[in-house]
Amino acid sequence: MSASRLLISIIIMVSASGSSCMDGKQMTQIYSKMSAEGNISQPVLMDTNAMLCCPPIEFRNLIVIVWEIIIRGQPSCTKAYRKETNETKETNCTDERITWVSTPDQNLDLQIYPVAITHDGYYRCIMATTDGSFHRGYHLQVLVTPEVTLFQSRNRTAVCKAVAGKPAAQISWIPEGFATKHEYWGNGTVTVESMCHWGGHNASTVTCHVSHLTGNKSLYIKLNSGLRTSGSPALDLLIILYVKLSLFVVILVTTGFVFFQRINYVRKSL
Ligand SMILES: *[C@@H]1O[C@H](CO)[C@@H](O)[C@H](O)[C@H]1NC(C)=O
Ligand SMILES: *[C@@H]1O[C@H](CO)[C@@H](O)[C@H](O)[C@H]1NC(C)=O
Ligand SMILES: *[C@@H]1O[C@H](CO)[C@@H](O)[C@H](O)[C@H]1NC(C)=O
Ligand SMILES: *[C@@H]1O[C@H](CO)[C@@H](O)[C@H](O)[C@H]1NC(C)=O
Ligand SMILES: *[C@@H]1O[C@H](CO)[C@@H](O)[C@H](O)[C@H]1NC(C)=O
Numbered sequence: 001m002s003a004s005r006l007l008i009s010i011i012i013m014v015s016a017s018g019s020s021c022m023d024g025k026q027m028t029q030i031y032s033k034m035s036a037e038g039n040i041s042q043p044v045l046m047d048t049n050a051m052l053c054c055p056p057i058e059f060r061n062l063i064v065i066v067w068e069i070i071i072r073g074q075p076s077c078t079k080a081y082r083k084e085t086n087e088t089k090e091t092n093c094t095d096e097r098i099t100w101v102s103t104p105d106q107n108l109d110l111q112i113y114p115v116a117i118t119h120d121g122y123y124r125c126i127m128a129t130t131d132g133s134f135h136r137g138y139h140l141q142v143l144v145t146p147e148v149t150l151f152q153s154r155n156r157t158a159v160c161k162a163v164a165g166k167p168a169a170q171i172s173w174i175p176e177g178f179a180t181k182h183e184y185w186g187n188g189t190v191t192v193e194s195m196c197h198w199g200g201h202n203a204s205t206v207t208c209h210v211s212h213l214t215g216n217k218s219l220y221i222k223l224n225s226g227l228r229t230s231g232s233p234a235l236d237l238l239i240i241l242y243v244k245l246s247l248f249v250v251i252l253v254t255t256g257f258v259f260f261q262r263i264n265y266v267r268k269s270l
């Protein structure tokens with residue numbers, strides 16, 4: 001097995017897009033029109049800057065706004081702003097990475113920077129205005145890019161690994177035929193390991209495709225193709241025979257030529 005040469009190449013397709021309020025704002029228009037409570041599922045990459053937006057309102061109509069932050073295993077934290085008195089108040093908030101984007105008289109949005117794996121949770125903006133009340137809830141899902149590797153194992157088997165991703169990555173193979181196992185870590189990440197045995201196929205490449213919310217990756221191993229590995233002894237013999245025969249012919253012709261010259265020489269001198 002050691003004789004086979006490995007060629008591994010990586011194609012990184014998409015790097016996850018940072019989260020912003022942009023797409024949220026378009027949805028907001030719909031929500032605020034309906035004046036209904038809506039929850040938004042918001043995936044964000046770890047270590048990035050996440051912004052969570054309130055529904056857009058006429059600021060002059062604002063009375064009070066409250067951000068409610070519910071993270072598992074922590075007391076719920078609230079950040080409130082009363083416009084009349086230009087006063088902010090916090091209760092049970094200890095995480096310094098979760099802040100107002102600016103002072104609330106400038107911007108009512110919430111910022112998480114940098115996003116950590118423990119920021120999974122529910123974040124809700126509640127506003128009271130002279131036009132009525134508005135809500136917007138976010139289910140924040142923190143994403144962690146898995147570390148992807150592919151290596152050749154013994155016995156015509158390849159192993160593809162997506163280490164410590166969140167959520168779990170999905171691994172598929174060309175050619176098909178795999179066994180996958182999952183390892184769950186305490187911090188919410190998952191390591192996925194998959195094997196592909198190509199014994200039944202005469203494939204020239206084995207490709208492992210890892211799909212994940214943070215972007216897909218394809219890795220492949222080029223297997224040695226053709227004559228050398230499949231080893232056809234009959235053909236090898238033929239090649240050796242051919243080389244030997246050619247050499248023999250060359251020697252024969254040379255000797256013949258020299259011999260002929262000699263005869264010529266002898267004849268001339270006679
Ligand atoms: C939004 O999510 C919260 C927390 O999970 C839940 O209590 C509430 O019922 C949800 N609201 C809607 C409209 O789904
Ligand atoms: C603050 O935390 C305490 C203890 O977990 C809880 O009882 C209380 O409701 C929290 N206050 C707010 C405003 O969430
Ligand atoms: C509100 O308070 C902030 C500081 O908390 C201050 O910078 C701002 O000028 C105040 N705005 C008004 C309208 O008083
Ligand atoms: C190699 O694979 C073949 C067929 O799957 C199996 O019979 C054999 O036991 C394997 N050998 C080793 C060393 O894993
Ligand atoms: C999660 O835990 C695994 C296993 O201990 C570790 O390899 C990984 O780096 C951790 N990830 C984060 C984001 O803490």
Ligand SMILES: *[C@@H]1O[C@H](CO)[C@@H](O)[C@H](O)[C@H]1NC(C)=O
Nearest residue numbers: 198199200201202203204226
């Ligand atoms: C190997 O691949 C070639 C070309 O794809 C195919 O014609 C042949 O039948 C395959 N042989 C086996 C044993 O799978």
Ligand SMILES: *[C@@H]1O[C@H](CO)[C@@H](O)[C@H](O)[C@H]1NC(C)=O
Nearest residue numbers: 013014209210211212215216
């Ligand atoms: C990643 O792969 C999955 C499954 O193959 C596919 O559904 C998805 O569209 C791909 N995503 C990107 C960004 O290419």
